[in-house]
Amino acid sequence: MVSKDNWPMVADTFPSHIRSVTSGLFLFLVFVVVSLPTGSILGLNVKVVVFGGFLAAFTLYLISTRDELSRGEVTFFSVVGGFLCFWSLIGALNGQANSGQIFYQLREVTSAILIAWLSIFLIRRGLFRPENLITAVIYGILFLSAAKLALVVATIVSNIDAIEATRSVFGQESLVAGNMAFGLFRMEFSADILGAFALFGLLARSVSGIRFGRVLTSVIFVVVLGSGFIAYSRYIWFIYLVSICTAIIVERSWKMLSVMVLAALLIGASSYDVISTVVQMRFQSDETDSSDIGRVEQARALINEIKARPILGKGMGAHANTYTSSDTHLYAYELQWLAFLMQFGLVGGMGILLLVAASARDLMAAKHPAKTWILLLFLVWLLASWTNPYLTSSFAGATFGLFMAMFYRLRNITPNTGSPSMSLVPSFQPR
Numbered sequence: 115m116v117s118k119d120n121w122p123m124v125a126d127t128f129p130s131h132i133r134s135v136t137s138g139l140f141l142f143l144v145f146v147v148v149s150l151p152t153g154s155i156l157g158l159n160v161k162v163v164v165f166g167g168f169l170a171a172f173t174l175y176l177i178s179t180r181d182e183l184s185r186g187e188v189t190f191f192s193v194v195g196g197f198l199c200f201w202s203l204i205g206a207l208n209g210q211a212n213s214g215q216i217f218y219q220l221r222e223v224t225s226a227i228l229i230a231w232l233s234i235f236l237i238r239r240g241l242f243r244p245e246n247l248i249t250a251v252i253y254g255i256l257f258l259s260a261a262k263l264a265l266v267v268a269t270i271v272s273n274i275d276a277i278e279a280t281r282s283v284f285g286q287e288s289l290v291a292g293n294m295a296f297g298l299f300r301m302e303f304s305a306d307i308l309g310a311f312a313l314f315g316l317l318a319r320s321v322s323g324i325r326f327g328r329v330l331t332s333v334i335f336v337v338v339l340g341s342g343f344i345a346y347s348r349y350i351w352f353i354y355l356v357s358i359c360t361a362i363i364v365e366r367s368w369k370m371l372s373v374m375v376l377a378a379l380l381i382g383a384s385s386y387d388v389i390s391t392v393v394q395m396r397f398q399s400d401e402t403d404s405s406d407i408g409r410v411e412q413a414r415a416l417i418n419e420i421k422a423r424p425i426l427g428k429g430m431g432a433h434a435n436t437y438t439s440s441d442t443h444l445y446a447y448e449l450q451w452l453a454f455l456m457q458f459g460l461v462g463g464m465g466i467l468l469l470v471a472a473s474a475r476d477l478m479a480a481k482h483p484a485k486t487w488i489l490l491l492f493l494v495w496l497l498a499s500w501t502n503p504y505l506t507s508s509f510a511g512a513t514f515g516l517f518m519a520m521f522y523r524l525r526n527i528t529p530n531t532g533s534p535s536m537s538l539v540p541s542f543q544p545r
Contacts, residue, residue, distance in 0.1 A: 132171065132174050132175045132178050132179075133175060133179070133241055135171045136168070136171040136172050136174075136175045136236070136241060137236060137241035137242045137246075139164070139167055139168040139171050140168050140172075140232060140233075140236055140241075140242075141242065141246055141247065141250040142164060142168075142250075143161075143164045143165055143168050143229075144229070144233070144247060144250045144251060144254065144512050144515065145250045145251075145253060145254040145257075146160060146161055146164050146254070147161055147229065147254075147305075147508035147509050147511070147512050148250075148251055148254030148255055148258065148305055148308060148509055148512050149253075149254040149255070149257040149258045149261075149305075150258075150284070151258070151280065151284045151289055151303045151304070151305075152284045152285050152287065153508070154284065154285055155283060155284065156283060161508055172232075175241075181239065187235075190231075190472075194227060194469070197462070197465055198220060198223065198224065198430070201426075201427070201429050201430045201457070201458055201462055202216050202220055202429065202430040202431070203429070204426055204427070204428070204429030204430070205428065205429025205430040205431045205432050205457070206429070207429070208428055208429050208432065211428070211429060211430065211431030211432040211433070211444075211445070212431070215431035215432075215433070215443070215444055215445055216429075216430050216431035217431075218431065218443055218445075219430055219431045219443075219445045219457075219506070220430055220431070222506040222507045223430075223506050225506075225507060225508040225511055226505065226506045226507060226508065226510040226511040226514065227469070227511065228511065229508055229511025229512055229514075229515055230473060230511045230512075230514035230515050230518060232515075233247055233511075233512075233514070233515030233516075233518055233519060234476075234515070234518045234519070234522060237518075237519060237522055238522075243323075244322075244323065244519035244520065244522050244523040245322065245323040245324060245519075245523070247515060247516065247519045248315045248322045248323070248324055248516060248519055248520065249324060251308065251311075251312055251315070251512060251515075251516045252312045252315060252316055252324065252334065254305075254512075255305070255308055255309045255312040255338055256312075256334050256337060256338060258303060258305060258306075258309075258341070259309060259337045259338045259340070259341030259342075260337050260341075262301050262303070262341045262344065263337060263340055263341060263344075265279070265280065265301065266299075266301070266344065269299075276299075276301070277289070277299065277301070280301075287440075287442065289301055289302060289303050290302040299344075300344060300345070300346035301344055301345070301346075302344075302345040302346060302347055302350070303345075304504070304507065304509055305509040305512075306341065306342060306345040306347070306350055307347075307349075307350050307353060307495075307498055307502075307504055307513075308509060308512070308513050308516070309338045309339075309341060309342050309350075309354070310342065310350065310353040310354045310356070310357040310358075311357060311491070311495065311513065311516055311517070312338060312516075313334075313335060313338055313339070313354065313357055313358060313361070314357040314358070314360060314361045314491060315516065315520065316331060316334055316335065316361075317335075317358065317361035317362070317365065317367075317370065318360070318361040318364045318365055318484075319365065320364065320365060320484070320527075321364060321482075321484055321488065321520055321523065321524060322520060322523070323523060339354065342354045347502075348501075349498055349501045349502070353494055353495075353498065356490075356491065356494050357491060357494075360487050360488075360490065360491050363487055364484045364487050364488075408439070408448075409448055409449060409501075411437055412434075412437055412439060412447055412448060412449050412452070413449055413452060414437075415434040415435075415436045415437035416434055416437075416447065416449060416452040416453060416455070416456045417452070418434070418436070419434045419435070419456045420452070420455050420456050420459075423456075423459060424459060424460055425459045425460055425461060426458075426459040426461055426462065427455065427456055427457045427458045427459030427462055428456060428457055429457060430445075430457060430458075431444075431445050431457075432445060432456070432457050433445050433447075434447075434456065445457065446503050447503065448501060448502050448503065449500060449501075450499035450500070450502070450503040450504065450505055450506075451499050451500055452500075453503070454466055454505075470496065473514055473517070473518055473521075474489075474492060474517075474518075474521060475521075476518065476521035476522045476524070476525040477489060477492070477521040477524060477525070479525050480521065480524045480525040482524045482525075482527065484524065485524065488517075488520060488521070488524060492517055495513065495517070
């Protein structure tokens with residue numbers, strides 16, 4: 115029992131405990147959305163459960179600290195909420211999307227926006243530092259990558275069907291699979307592209323503030339890079355290369371460059387036949403030609419729909435009548451930017467671009483010399499959705515959150531020394 119004399123002390127410490135629980139649950143949520151191929155494990159949606167626990171703690175945090183949302187934050191949610199409701203209504207009234215498709219796309223878009231917004235909101239409120247969020251993402255990608263490689267090893271050693279095992283646990287749409295060469299097989303998860311940015315955060319310490327030891331850094335680098343290789347995606351390979359090169363340029367670490375070049379030469383010399391054959395098959399094969407032809411057909415179908423409804427589009431959850439790329443999520447296309455333009459029209463497309471620009475406001479205000487290179491990396495991420503639907507879902511929110519954490523830190527570190535300035539102390543938005 116707590117006596118009346120001790121009650122003020124308990125009341126004073128309660129908000130601090132809630133802050134700790136809230137920040138811990140959110141970082142765990144980020145880890146979960148990055149490390150799991152889908153939200154469900156054996157039919158249980160783990161992401162929803164974790165998010166529900168976080169939401170309860172977050173509500174208690176707002177009540178206990180009386181930390182009200184600023185006028186700008188309320189305006190932001192009102193505008194975004196109105197935007198989503200309006201284009202959901204258009205989709206329903208046009209009769210081009212059933213309620214299930216509208217709900218699924220609305221859930222994916224909302225989860226991306228919420229996780230990204232919460233990332234920077236909690237950082238600005240001082241519940242955790244940008245480095246904590248970046249670390250959670252890196253560990254999440256490490257877990258996902260290690261699981262993929264373990265499945266590959268299990269298949270080779272114990273003749274386990276890793277692809278069917280993954281689909282039986284996480285669902286039929288949990289991965290893209292296929293054959294590579296020499297008995298190797300492809301395993302690509304949606305969050306694999308995030309591995310490239312995790313490697314950037316791992317290597318570009320002056321930007322991310324991450325300080326792992328040499329051994330752990332080497333282990334993470336090798337595991338995540340190996341996972342990226344068996345993703346067997348041309349754009350993922352490209353973005354890994356860009357991220358690593360950008361980290362080397364930002365850090366001006368010629369030693370790092372020398373070590374990587376030496377390692378690449380050694381691996382290339384010892385596994386030249388395997389690597390060259392796999393790469394050649396990925397760029398020149400019937401499967402590649404079929405994939406490219408499919409994207410051309412998508413583009414043609416989406417452009418025709420855009421011409422028919424250029425201003426407001428067909429609405430949330432809508433799809434092109436002549437082409438669908440998924441049996442369950444009809445609105446999902448590999449050319450996601452064109453799909454957005456088809457669904458939201460020119461007006462909605464401008465709204466999406468403004469939302470993306472708002473996520474980079476800290477980067478625009480930064481004066482750090484690495485600003486240009488980080489902007490390049492951010493644009494490479496955005497361009498990725500010309501090849502696959504990467505911009506929505508919870509893992510996309512974690513990706514935006516990762517970038518926003520780096521943007522915030524870049525804005526608030528001293529360019530000459532890279533040391534945190536006083537503005538890294540918890541800051542609050544003016545009411």
